[in-house]
Amino acid sequence: MGWEFQLPTKIIFGRGSLSRVWENVDRKKVLFVTGKSRFREEPLGRIKKQLSNAQVSVYDNVEPNPTHQNVDGGVEVIEKEGCELVIALGGGSVIDAAKLMASIAVNKGKAYDYAFQKKRIEKKGLPLIAIPTTAGTGSEVTPFAVISDKEKKLKAPIRNRQLFPKVAVVDPELTASMPAELTANTGVDALAHALEALWSKKAQPITDYLALRAAKLIFDNLKKACQEPENMDAREEMSLASLLGGMAISNAWTCAAHAISYPLTINFGVAHGNACSLTLPEVMEFNALRSEKINRITQLYGPEKMRELFKEIGLKTRLSEFGIKKDDIPLIADGVVASTLETNLVEMKKEDIITMLEKIL
Template sequence: MDSFSSVYMPKLILYGRDSLKKLGTVVSDRGTNALIISDKIMNSLGYVDQCKDYLNESGVTYETYLDVNTEPTDVFVDVALSIFKQKSCDVIIALGGGSCIDTAKAVAVLAKNGGDISDYIGNNRIARNGAFPLIAVPTTAGTGSEVTDVTVITNTRTDVKMMIKQPAFLPDAAIVDPLLTLSSPRNVTAATGVDALTHAIEAYISRRAHPFTDILALSAIKLIYENIQRAYESADDIEARENMSLGALKAGIAFSNASVCLVHGMSRPVGAIFHVPHGVSNAMLLPAVLEFSKEECLEQLANIGLFIKPELKGLTNEQIASAVVNDVKKLCVSLNIPNMKEWGIDKQEMEKVVRKMAKDSIASGSPANNPRVPSEDEIVNLYHICHDYNMREEQKI
């Protein structure tokens, strides 16, 4: 292990209520003709028009691409990139969830460096020319993509979620306005919230964790653990929403610098093949994968437990770690997180591709960061467990 660590994050992070009002100034400092990459939901909610108003006030012209839909694909990237080039844009605004932000990251890099997004998988091609300025504006408290140097794009030709991590994919600026998350439906609040919790937990137990990321990860876990239920039950609980946004932001910085682990490695094939949203697939895998990994990260899980529940002091690491895993299961039950079967994934259909899923999971590199590094057969078995996993029965109450 190296004796030093590095930390990457955007040059500018604006956080807090009404921070979106600074969009025009932030964009005009970086370009004159923006491409807004978003989706039809954000447009119908009026968020795209808000962005346009702030750009108009700052004298910035703009184009829009509003066809991002669910998980980001190479098709979305190609179309948005074409608009960026044809309209001579020089700055990008990503408005929405992780799908919009990841799409925008790919466009910002390709517009400077050329090639197809698939060229960059496994660092086969390095974005040496950097990227066009990207301002990321998340509307969910979950992915943390606004502060990471990672993009995940589905290759529609191979049904593989390409996880690409290079400094060039890091947004130049992030504007995190928790007011934008008030419109998130309950199921989205739950899925993205558990996604953020997964980021924080995996950043903390990762083999590549270091003291700086540990501080952020633990803080994020506590914020999310204490506020996700409130945000889920009361859509207008702005304090809970604000804490969730801050938790997701911290978790994003933590995992971008410490890397994620087995949950994310297994999650990507579920999304690519069965089109399950990333937050949902992470959430449906987290409890079983934590149980699988527990014995190899007892100290880390115990530290998490004592940080969020000081009253556990005096118990053994084994007991505290088990309590943490059990609390995660209880949380997923209370948020109505489905298993793979309940989501609608047919077991026989999964059986046809489960070996490919396991291979793709390992190829992503994330399982190698897990405290317990799984074999291909163990991942196959975990997929089978997760398909029918009953979190209610699994709880040790």
């Protein structure tokens, strides 16, 4: 069987690469999308200085696990100010929300309809420059945006090739201010991307190479990045791992651990990376028993090695640590995102998911 690989995003990687944002700005009116973290001010100022000829509007109303309302708010600013280009500076939430803002500004309508009503993005959106400040989501190189409805307790990914950012500027120095907990949480998201790309039905030679390299970088560097926050070599390797993991899922997509993570986050507030890591060893065991390919990978990075790493970096590994009880398991199983679960190389039924969740209670 043949395969294809598409990644239209230009990638600029390296310490200090934030100083090269201006090279990619060819429009006058710019929307800057960011979150409310105090760490954003300094890099934001540095970029503004580079764009002294541009008219810059700032939209900073993006929450963790961004909502469709957050996206609509950004689109309003684009329309009001006539913005022609979007720059996103932040973690996966900010970049995901900005992707949709840039797209909906051209395609029109409400974010809710694209996220939960099957409305399709047809046209290319405004150009987007994505600048990650964490190392894990890989959102700067994926065609996905995960959007939530906090009242209705919905969280689902939109996948569309029009969502690829035009440029990704990955400057590992921006991740140096992350506290250990965020480093751990985002780092295991990258691990989930690498492993899920490997056990995806859409896996192919390029995504396999990217994913294996990403997994190795994470096992070699995540603990160091958590325990020695100033260690820039470890930070740089984690930024690279996140990028490679993102490139892998951009074409291979994610699978079971992500599908199960969404209801854990929306109903119980579990941070995305930790929500993925909770079931990652179980999903690996399940897949390895039924797939020769996954079994081979398990020799390298088996579930025990993973559990050990999670403990060392201080992650919670049981549902009860989040106040989740046995009675809550059916709600989680019902909330699993079917379109994400579907990519899992091995078929996984609802009973299988319930068994897995009970094991990690």
